[in-house]
Amino acid sequence: MLTSFLLTLALSQDAHLPPLIPWRGQSEALMQTQGPLLTDFERSLGVDSPNYENTMAYMAKLAQAHGAQFHIVTIGKSDAGRDIRMLLASKEGFTTAKQVAADSKPTLLIQAGIHSGEIDGKDAGFMLLRDIANGARPDILNSVNLLFIPILNVDGHERSSAFNRINQRGPRVMGFRTNGQNLNLNRDYTKLDTPGVRAIANVVNIYQPDLYIDVHVTDGADYQYDITYGYNPDFVSATPKVAQAMDKFVAPIIHARLEEQGHIPGPLVFVMDKMEFSKGLAGWVAGPRYSNGWGELRHLPTILVENHSLKPYKQRVLGTYVLLDGAIEALAKHGKDLAKAVAGSIKEEYTDLVVARGYATEPDYISFKGIAYEHYTSDVTGALEIRYLGKAHEYQKLPVYWQKEVKAKVDIPKAFYIPRQYAQALEVLTIQGVHVDAMTTPVTLPLVQASITSHEFAKAPFEGRFRVTPQLKYAQVNVRLDENWVKVDTNQALGLLATHLLHPDAPDSLLQWGFFHSLFQRTEYVENYALAPYAQQMLSTAPDIKAKYEQKLKDKAFAQDAEARRAWLYQQSPYYDQQYLNYPVLMQY
Known part of the structure; x- marks a missing residue:
């Protein structure tokens, strides 16, 4: 039974949050008030999101209503045994990945609920699919195929509560950030410990989408933007041709569509100092443990959406609908241009790879739509705190510190050779889609081996693993390779990803994630x-x-x-x- 304190909180969940600037947007017209395919979100007037059972029921209802063009696929099972489902929408009524991959139309993969408290994408996606099903948007499937995952983290989704995210406005009840084993799926794209991200790797490999959108809700400071999104910029990207194509063909259309519908789109940046916004922004560059960093190394155009947590749920969901619609328009108009850029990126000859970055000491400057704030001394904490005032504040020249500093860069080998006994590492490579060749004819080659001169294990587990940071030296060795070895040639589409996974200096390498911990123990001794x-x-x-x-x-x-x-x-x-x-x-x- 709720205490009176919790009951009061439940009745006014956002009383502790900063005041809002009133919002009315044209996108409100997207919401329906009646009809057989009315979503739970619309039925609640934009404040609720359905639980797993009702989500799967609505998904089935959509497929039943539009069975000729909608097909539901189970792409995996969670640790607790729940189905992870995806809806495939195509004009031709495709039912297999092979059909989608072979189709001339571009394919958009939309993923919601990787952090299942951040569930905006689920309700936005259902509204979009509903409009396709009821005939309001026949143009969409004429131009693109859609892959829609309403909840990736299904176990976390069912750890639902009104008190899961203290700095987020709605929905009234939401899921939890991590999965049933307390693992963060958006830290798992290299190590693949979770069923959800393993499922995503498989979907990307077999359906071959042309654009991948991962929908989140941000934490952090207050500002005017309600929908922020982005990808690693070309000046810090390992695959700049893809980033440049996104800048030219995709982002302008999304941006324009959001503005037309009354939303304020903004850049994917964070705050350097949450107590002093004016100190500037952090231009974060995602590594491959994150969806957009992983997509970058795969030459897969990937957008990370970070809706603003302090904006009302209704506003965020409608903005997500508009963003998805803009991405569909961009693919319809420029799918071939994007595919050409991807093909060129894959064919590029790469000699080195930046594996670790730091923030630049000298900033760039941008105009930024902020919110006015003040400092005050809290009677509760006894410290200086920040208070946002709900009034627009325009920054004409706000510093942005991008992660331009190269902290570690590795030469890309022609090939890696792995002993077969490291089956777990080989399994990850296979699920990632990295091509691995069995050695059949014995050969002796001059190779380079890393030796660990010193190392430090993390003092606490991170994402279920004790990470290790090694210091390394390298030496040439002559090794006879036979059927007990496998070869990973880096001259393949996933050569950059393979390099980050296998090079020991890379912070998201399988070595540093703990796949080779047996190296740090000795089992034979001397008397x-x-x-x-x-x-x-x-x-x-x-x-x-x-x-x-x-x-x-x-x-x-x-x-x-x-x-x-x-x-x-x-x-x-x-x-x-x-x-x-x-x-x-x-x-x-």
Whole structure:
């Protein structure tokens, strides 16, 4: 039973949030008030979103009403056994991925509910599909195919509450950010630990969409924009041709459509200092653990939508509808132009890859539609706090610090070679769609191997894994490769993604995510009674080792530490584990 305090909160969920600037937009005309396909969102006048059971029921109702052109596909199952479903909409009534991939019309993949408290895309997508089903929008399927996932994180969606997101206006009851195992799906695009993102990888591989839209709701500061969206800009993108095509053919149409319908579209940026907005914006560049960073390395045009959490749910959903409609128009007009840019990006010869970035010390400047704010001392926290005032404030030259600084860049090898026993890593590569070749004819090649000179494990798990940060040195080795090895050639469409997954210096590599933790343990040891006589023999017959040992002994601390001396001598012997701290994935340059 709710306490009186919680009951009061439940009745006024946004009383603690900043005041709103009143909004009325032409997109309000998109909402219907009656009819057999009225959505739960519309029935509630724009404040509610249906639960999983009702969502699946409405999805089935849509398919039944428009069965000739709508087809429901189960693309996976959650950890708790719930179906993850996708609606395929096509003029021809396609039922298979092969049909969609072979069609000349472009395909748009719309994904909602990866963070299931941020569920705007589900209700917007259903309204759009309803308008197709009832004949109001026959133009859409004449021009594009649609793939619509209303809830990707279905288990998190059912961890529903009125109190899941304190800084978000609606819906009145919403799902949770992470899945049933408390994993964030939008940190999983490289490691593929969650059924939801594994399902997405499979959908992208077999349906081959031309544009991928991932709908979120942002946190953070207050500003006038209700719909913000973006992708890694061309000046920091690993695949700039795709970003340039998005700038030219897609974003202008989306932007214009939103403005026409009374929305305020804005750039995908965040705040450098949440206590002092005027210090500027953070131009974040997504890595491949995120949907848009993953799409970038796949040459897949990917838009990350971040609706503004402080705007009312109705306004955000209607803005999402308009954004999706604009993306459809862009694909209808420029699908071939976008596909040409993607093909050119794939054919480009890439020699290196930036794998880590930092914020620039010198900013760019943009005009920005902000909200006025003030500081005050809170009696509750005893600290200086920020208070947004619900009044427009225009910044003429607000600094933006993009992540232009290159912190780590790697040379792209011609190929990687992986021992077969690392089955989990090979499984991830396969699900990602990376082409892997079995070695059939034995061959000896000069390859490069990384050795870990020092490392640090995270002090707490992140996304269910203890990440590791290694320091590495590289050496050339001659290795005989046989049927116990597989080859990953980087001269393939997913060569950039494969490089980030397999190069040990990449922060989203499988090594740093913990797929090779067995390298950090030794399982064979030496007894002192065997080591002392063996070491004596080794030093008397190997002058190079003897010379190194005598040099080491000049270090007084080493000379006085028997354990350190034993450890060093054991490392020089052929009995020492030669795989210990040696990264097993080899590189060919």
